Amino acid sequence: MNDEAPDHHDDDAPVQEARVWQDNGWTARVIKNEDDEGWAVAMYKDGEAEPALVGPWTMGRDKKNPKPLDVNAFNTLVKTAYxxxxxxxxxLHARLHKSTVVSGPDGELKVTLDIVPDEDNPYALLTAIDEMGEQVAQVRVDAGFKLSPASALAWVENDFRAPR
Structure with a gap:
């Protein structure tokens, strides 16, 4: 009788061990907390190198080793990390996409600013949309352009010419 582990294993099978739990696109790893004597848990989304969440982890009954992961703890960690x-x-969306509403000659216009965070050449698109949802105008502006009701109105009143 061969006591060695079989050579095959299912790569898609979830890992469910005391310090590593993997399922549904997430991996929880219990790790030594470098800042103190305790333990931490790191939650990784599949395909990501950096953890989405790192937090303290409970000590086990022996007060030296971490409490083992279980399905309930894992599900709570997945929800929190998500x-x-x-x-x-x-x-990020709020930082890159702003909007305001101003009154134009033909009714209200929604003016949006969408920042394109290109590493080499960041810029933004200033867009005017009428009440029917139709784009009225669009210009490329500096990524640092500050959208406000006053700057949007000035753009509209200047016949949608690119602000300087």
Whole structure:
């Protein structure tokens, strides 16, 4: 009888061990907390090199080793890590996409500023959209352009010429 582990294993099978739990596109790793005597857990989304979330992890009963991961803890960690990523996405979107509404000669216009964070040449697109959802005008502006009701109105009143 051969006591060695079989040569084959299912790469798609979820890992569910005391310090590593992997399932549904996420991996939880219990790691030594470098800042103190305790433990931490790092949550990685599949394909990402950096953890989406790192937080403290509970000590086990022996007060030396970490509490083992389990399905309930893993599911809570996945939910928390997903929420953290979602908040980051919302903050990035809010930083890169701004809008205001101004009154133009033919009614209200929604004016949007969409920043394109290109490493070499960042820029933004200033766009006017009428009440029917049709694009009225669009110009390329500096990525540092400050959209405000006053700057949007000035652009509209200047016949949509690119602001200086």
């Amino acid at each position: 929420e953290v990523l979602r908040r980051h996405e919302q903050q």
